[in-house]
Amino acid sequence: MNLLIIGAPGSGKGTISNNLIKDYDITHVSTGDMLRQAIAQNSPVGLRAAEYMNQGQLVPDSIIHDIIVERLSMDDIKKGFLFDGYPRTVDQAIDLSSILEQLHMKIDAVLELEIDDEILKKRITGRRLCPTCGEIYNIYSKPTKVEDICDKCGGKLITRKDDSLENLTVRLDEYHRNTQPVIEYYEKMDLVKKIDADKSADAVYDDIKSVLEGLK
Numbered sequence: 707m708n709l710l711i712i713g714a715p716g717s718g719k720g721t722i723s724n725n726l727i728k729d730y731d732i733t734h735v736s737t738g739d740m741l742r743q744a745i746a747q748n749s750p751v752g753l754r755a756a757e758y759m760n761q762g763q764l765v766p767d768s769i770i771h772d773i774i775v776e777r778l779s780m781d782d783i784k785k786g787f788l789f790d791g792y793p794r795t796v797d798q799a800i801d802l803s804s805i806l807e808q809l810h811m812k813i814d815a816v817l818e819l820e821i822d823d824e825i826l827k828k829r830i831t832g833r834r835l836c837p838t839c840g841e842i843y844n845i846y847s848k849p850t851k852v853e854d855i856c857d858k859c860g861g862k863l864i865t866r867k868d869d870s871l872e873n874l875t876v877r878l879d880e881y882h883r884n885t886q887p888v889i890e891y892y893e894k895m896d897l898v899k900k901i902d903a904d905k906s907a908d909a910v911y912d913d914i915k916s917v918l919e920g921l922k
């Protein structure tokens with residue numbers, strides 16, 4: 707089974723992807739992870755990508771094309787894949803169609819996690835982390851008994867830097883601007899499965915499993 711997962715920052719994409727690759731034994735292909743790895747290794751691709759990523763911009767399509775072609779040639783792709791964070795633009799989606807055609811592969815479904823921006827803002831800006839034991843809270847949906855103090859270990863909670871409203875607004879704008887047309891591209895191919903992501907993590911995952919059962 708070959709899948710794409712598309713969802714705004716904070717929509718639960720990470721957790722769902724981890725569950726899917728485990729339960730369906732498919733390979734997780736995250737361009738963001740691959741680029742971060744290239745940067746950590748100081749490879750030529752990493753050095754070029756870092757210039758864009760550091761400014762919160764999308765990495766040029768030619769770089770993404772090369773890393774995807776290389777990734778799709780690997781053996782673990784044969785058992786099926788889950789693309790995460792790719793394609794980010796319509797040009798990338800068109801390019802992916804032609805790459806897959808050449809490899810005689812196809813996408814079975816595009817999972818679109820739907821959730822209102824205002825809910826995402828609460829989810830993300832309300833998030834608090836205990837730096838001592840790693841427990842995650844949310845001032846709206848999972849508050850601590852004593853404000854800003856970890857229930858488990860008594861540590862003083864912090865807010866992660868990239869969970870600021872300012873940062874999230876930029877990422878949401880980028881998401882809507884670039885990704886909405888990608889969804890429309892796949893809608894024309896009748897591949898999009900809309901998933902209501904404003905539910906508990908378990909309920910969202912149950913919905914996804916029923917969609918995937920329907921594909922078999």
Ligand code: AMP
Binds near residue numbers: 762798
């Ligand atoms: P992510 O972890 O998917 O949020 O990606 C982190 C950053 O990597 C993005 O902000 C982009 O700069 C870059 N990136 C990841 N995937 C892509 C892609 N498909 N096209 C262009 N840039 C990407």
